[in-house]
Amino acid sequence: MRRVVVTGLGLVTPLGADVETVWANLLAGKSGAGPITRFDASNQKCQIACEVKPADHPYGFDASRRVDHKIQRQVDPFIVYGIDAAGQALEDAGLVDMDDDLKTRTGCSIGSGIGGLPGIESESIVLHEKGPGRVSPHFVHGRLINLISGQVSIKYGLMGPNHAVVTACSTGAHSIGDAARMIKDGDADVMLAGGAESTINPLGVAGFAQARALNCSYNDRPEQASRPYDKDRDGFVMGEGAGVVVLEEYEHAKARGAKIYAEVVGYGLSGDAYHVTAPHPEGKGAELAMRMALRKAGLEPGDIDYVNAHGTSTMADTIELGAVKRVLGDDLSGASMSSTKSAIGHLLGGAGAVEAIFCILAIRDQIVPPTLNLDNPDEGTEGVDLVPHVAKKRQVRAVLNNSFGFGGTNASLIMKAV
Amino acid sequence: MSDTADRVKKIVVEHLGVEADKVTEDASFIDDLGADSLDIVELVMAFEEEFGVEIPDDAAEKISTVSDAIKYIDENKG
Numbered sequence: 001m002r003r004v005v006v007t008g009l010g011l012v013t014p015l016g017a018d019v020e021t022v023w024a025n026l027l028a029g030k031s032g033a034g035p036i037t038r039f040d041a042s043n044q045k046c047q048i049a050c051e052v053k054p055a056d057h058p059y060g061f062d063a064s065r066r067v068d069h070k071i072q073r074q075v076d077p078f079i080v081y082g083i084d085a086a087g088q089a090l091e092d093a094g095l096v097d098m099d100d101d102l103k104t105r106t107g108c109s110i111g112s113g114i115g116g117l118p119g120i121e122s123e124s125i126v127l128h129e130k131g132p133g134r135v136s137p138h139f140v141h142g143r144l145i146n147l148i149s150g151q152v153s154i155k156y157g158l159m160g161p162n163h164a165v166v167t168a169c170s171t172g173a174h175s176i177g178d179a180a181r182m183i184k185d186g187d188a189d190v191m192l193a194g195g196a197e198s199t200i201n202p203l204g205v206a207g208f209a210q211a212r213a214l215n216c217s218y219n220d221r222p223e224q225a226s227r228p229y230d231k232d233r234d235g236f237v238m239g240e241g242a243g244v245v246v247l248e249e250y251e252h253a254k255a256r257g258a259k260i261y262a263e264v265v266g267y268g269l270s271g272d273a274y275h276v277t278a279p280h281p282e283g284k285g286a287e288l289a290m291r292m293a294l295r296k297a298g299l300e301p302g303d304i305d306y307v308n309a310h311g312t313s314t315m316a317d318t319i320e321l322g323a324v325k326r327v328l329g330d331d332l333s334g335a336s337m338s339s340t341k342s343a344i345g346h347l348l349g350g351a352g353a354v355e356a357i358f359c360i361l362a363i364r365d366q367i368v369p370p371t372l373n374l375d376n377p378d379e380g381t382e383g384v385d386l387v388p389h390v391a392k393k394r395q396v397r398a399v400l401n402n403s404f405g406f407g408g409t410n411a412s413l414i415m416k417a418v
Numbered sequence: 419m420s421d422t423a424d425r426v427k428k429i430v431v432e433h434l435g436v437e438a439d440k441v442t443e444d445a446s447f448i449d450d451l452g453a454d455s456l457d458i459v460e461l462v463m464a465f466e467e468e469f470g471v472e473i474p475d476d477a478a479e480k481i482s483t484v485s486d487a488i489k490y491i492d493e494n495k496g
Binding site: 138 | 434463
């Protein structure tokens with residue numbers, strides 16, 4: 001059986017634009033939240049977000065490092081973030097210069113939950129105010145969800161599978177799971193896999209606020225707004241960015257002496273069949289996805305040392321926890337579980353991939369990141385280590401990463417040390 | 419250098435992300451400046467906005483160098 005390992009990582013997040021900076025800030029308990037600066041949000045119910053910081057910030061993002069000036073002008077920010085994160089991952093894996101044969105066996109599976117909403121918003125204003133003759137010729141392909149995979153394959157000459165998942169907030173996890181299967185099935189030897197999002201624009205913020213999904217009661221205390229499992233949680237804080245990993249067939253990675261971070265051993269998928277935005281009240285779909293991932297991994301509940309929860313800081317947090325308890329046991333069989341959305345917000349289609357990278361780094365460094373703002377844990381959390389406030393050194397052999405999305409779509413990934 | 423040429427070159431530099439000294443008057447958008455056909459559509463739109471001229475599709479198709487653009491604009495702007 002072909003095994004799949006992770007050999008490269010790339011991150012663009014509100015806590016930094018490279019893997020080591022993001023990880024150091026996350027372990028230090030920093031928050032990426034603040035007032036929205038991207039546009040005037042004074043008439044919005046929600047006026048805070050976790051924005052990727054500008055290039056002049058100590059851990060800001062400089063688009064010009066890996067994305068051509070012309071492409072930056074033509075495409076939405078989620079594509080720019082995705083191209084950069086993919087470039088970081090390829091550089092980390094030592095695969096920037098591939099021979100033609102390997103290029104035909106290397107593919108992309110980088111998706112997004114929503115796609116180019118800021119560009120759709122701004123071009124619809126151009127259409128309305130100036131007419132159809134002023135709409136950008138790059139409008140469509142600068143907004144399409146599969147255009148991270150498209151741009152990356154063109155930039156690096158990758159002629160393997162070119163795929164893009166769209167499963168709302170499960171996108172990043174499904175992207176990695178699907179790509180791992182492509183390698184297992186022999187469709188490719190190397191896959192760039194992950195997700196990206198950037199919808200901190202007036203229409204995006206208003207839409208999520210109207211859906212009653214966003215925290216709108218902490219506008220004066222943005223760093224305290226994302227508080228998974230806390231009694232005073234009140235909706236998620238929107239984040240943005242991208243996470244991309246290099247997945248590689250194990251023997252291929254070993255033969256070229258690649259640095260191997262972890263193995264992708266389990267992938268579970270399910271649907272809630274319940275409601276468009278609310279999770280099943282008993283977390284049945286989440287439970288199915290986790291059980292499938294464990295079965296595929298051939299692991300027992302006691303083998304999981306860390307769970308990176310979906311944990312968006314909504315009422316759904318405790319539903320997920322209930323499902324995790326049913327799968328792993330009331331004390332999670334000793335596993336720690338945290339929600340890093342407390343620090344970077346909810347990256348929507350990027351979340352599952354960014355959080356998978358945090359899981360991989362937890363294995364590498366034998367430390368688990370904290371759940372910030374967990375001042376008054378909600379009922380039902382007793383006896384569970386939710387890693388409040390500070391990172392925790394501990395044994396981390398195998399990790400479970402959950403992602404759930406609108407439409408009732410669920411994905412669970414299990415990775416373990418090689 | 420004429421005012422039109424200056425402004426055309428500025429737009430080309432901004433849109434195509436090329437060095438200003440490469441934007442000579444006989445430079446071809448596609449062969450010398452790395453543009454594709456959609457980039458030319460976008461450039462033509464930018465020229466229309468900047469100079470308040472209408473550049474119909476059949477005229478736009480004949481604009482392949484920087485000097486073609488400058489000449490068309492000088493002959494047609496109001």
